[in-house]
Amino acid sequence: MTKQYPEYDIPKRSIKDRVFSQRPSALIIEGLLVLVAVVVTIGFLSPVAPVEDNSDAVIAELEAIIAAQEAALAEAAEAMAEAAEMAAIPPGFISASAAKNMAWSSLSNEEYRSAIALYDALIAEGEADIDTVFARGYAYSMIDEHALAAQDYSFVLQQQPDSLGALNNRCWALSEIGQMEAALADCNQLMALAPEADYPYLNRGIVYEKTGAMDAAMSDYVEWIKRVKTSVIRNDNLAWEGALELEMSEGQVYVLPFNASAGQDVVVSAVSSQRDLDADPLVLILDPQGEPLTANDDTGDWWDSYVHFRAPVSGEYAVVLTHAGGSTEGRVEVSFEISGLFTQGNDSARYKSDAYRALMSGDYETALESFRRALNLNRNDAEAMNWLGVTYRYMGEYESAIIHIGMAMRLDESYTLPYLSRGITYEEMGEREQSAADYYRYAMLNRSRTLFHAELDGNSNFELPMREGWVYSIPFDAKRGQKLDIDVSTVAPGFVDPLIILIGPEGQALIGDDDISRSQYDATISKFKLPATGQYTLVVSHAEGGANGTLNVDVDVTNPVPMSIPDYGGCPSGGGH
Missing domain, CATH: 2.60.120.380 (Jelly Rolls)
Incomplete structure (x- = not known):
């Protein structure tokens, strides 16, 4: 049987035919090869004046020309390597280097859970190096997962026992989980390896303070101050x-x-x-x-x-x-x-700090008192006013919550968090449209980019990349009486706290959700009966929990069940008066 070649492998007679038959990845690599050839050719064919002497100036000039040619070749080779890597990646996936860049971006933006998810994926795929494990340990430390952070730093130290960063960070992590002797051992080893460094004194001072050894702690703090002061x-x-x-x-x-x-x-x-x-x-x-x-x-x-x-x-x-x-x-x-x-x-900052601690620990009365003290000192503090309202919401006092969050909006029109706070409050109260309107306002005020998704056709399941300030507009047609189920959740790599709003055919916000808990971030709309026939729009964005990653969107539209009519075949036999 004659061998059948794919079309893009059949030799072409003209350059035009060849270009239009090639895969894009092949064109990239081939183009770079041509670039290398051009660089080399230009370098070797450029006319050079005959060398009349071997003076230092002439030799230096020739060395400069050779160095420039070598730099151009190195740059072209690097571009070829990147293109080859991208050409080998299946559609829908990212390369290890791209994942590392995304993780570093998340780390830099303090989106630590997003970074951890990306580092987890790299480690699972065998793409991790020492720096990757160290970076994940740092991210764990920043979300107070100190035991996991210590494990990552220990792995780094098994490979590099003299890693100053791993010793320093493990000292801190161990002290946070109560392993003080081990923490002090790390700090002391760090001082032996880096006697001129300043940060070991700070970390050891903190460990001493936690153990109650204040004289030793103060001695280290004084040394830290001496070394860092400018x-x-x-x-x-x-x-x-x-x-x-x-x-x-x-x-x-x-x-x-x-x-x-x-x-x-x-x-x-x-x-x-x-x-x-x-x-x-x-x-x-x-x-x-x-x-x-x-x-x-x-x-x-x-x-x-x-x-x-x-x-x-x-x-x-x-x-x-x-x-x-x-x-x-x-x-x-x-x-x-x-x-x-x-x-x-003006001690309002301290009062707010006390209030946040009390709120997170569930001591709502103390939180209320501290936020009120902050407001007594500064009646225009929109942040304190908003969180006073949030505290009332946690206590189930929704009317007081709405009043105080609304006051925060009036105090500072540029402060957008109250719209999310009031939207959550309305949602808990069962006021769907007011909640959706606030969610939509919050998304629009924080919007940096609007992306339009292709119109949905029936039930759909798809993924959306998400970044800070992105808002997706997703249209779909539906009929009155149909029931709508929407589930939006974050998937690896990355970490996103989704926010969704359903817009009706007349442009009104109908229902939304920002479902936040300590263990799960997702957004759902369940069994919502559509009020009219027409084109609806699903708005997908993010709330405060995270904005960098990928979202999975699942949409189900269910037709109403026909009414069942009993079949009466007549009066039962034996009936009569």
Whole structure:
């Protein structure tokens, strides 16, 4: 039998025929080969003046020409390798290098769950290297999965026992899960390997503080401050104003003196007060002799610093403020209280921090009280007002929730989170259309790009890539009385918190969903009876939980069941009066 060749492998007579018969991947590689040939040909055919002498200038000029040719060849070879890799990837899949780039992008954007999902996929496919495992460990640390982070750092250290980053991060992770001796061992080994480094002193100081060894902790904190400081500023206004808002930057150290009498109770707090930047303050108290008295890096699970002590003697004390190992940029509010009375400075940031902690732990009354205190200091704080409303929602007091979230909208029209907060509240109340309208408004206000999907035809299941601010518009025709089931969930790689809204034929928002729980992020519309015949639009975007990854969309449209009519064959026999 004569061998049958695929059409794209049959030799063609003309260049035009050959080009239009080739696969795109083959054209890419062939084009790059031509590029290499051109580079080489130009290099070798370019006329060169005869060498009349062997002076250093002439030799240098020739070496420059050769180096340029070699660089061009290297660049072309790299492009060929990338094209060959892409040509070998089946449609619908991404390469390992692309997955690593996506994971790094997620990590950089603080979308840690998205990064973990991508790293998991790379590791499962055998595409992981030491850097991949280390990066996943870092992502685990940032979502407080410290045991998993420690496992990844241990794997890295098995391969590279002198990895400073893995030792440093494992020291922190182990301290977070209560393995203090092992954490101290890592910190000490790190100091032996890198005696000039500054960060081991901070981490070991934190471990000592957690164990209650405050003298050792303060000694390490002092050494950390000495090693990182680039500027020291003394500010005497804390004693007069009671609170200061200070600009933090890398290596910046503030010294803030104040007077206290022996036996007085003193409370000092340092709280990040800038929404878009979240500085990580470190506070150290010096006694009148200039010796460390007490210190604090973080309060519980938060980056804020808080110290409470009784003045041992009368005299001038000082708050030493700098940054720890988190963010070094942003504004920090420092305030203090003496003998149980807060000063009149702006302490709203601290109150909000207390409120968030209480809210997450389920202590709603404390959260309400703290948000109210913040608002007493700043009645225009839209963030505090919104979260006061959210707290009421958690308590089931929906009318109060709606009132306070609405006030947050009026306080700051650029603050979009209240629309999502009120949409969730309306959804819990069963007010479908009001909920959908708020969800739609939230999606539109945060939109960076609108994408139009092909019209659906009946039941459909498909995937959509999602990025920050993307909004999909997906039309479909349906009839009055049909029932609609929609399920949208995140799939690997990536992590997305989906938000969906159904728009009716007249352009009105009918129903939406942002289904958030601690264990699952998805959005569903179940057995929704369509009110009219016409073209509907499914809007798919994301909420606050995550925006970088892929969504699976499943749409089912069910026709109404015909009414069943009983078959009466006449009166039963034997009947009569």
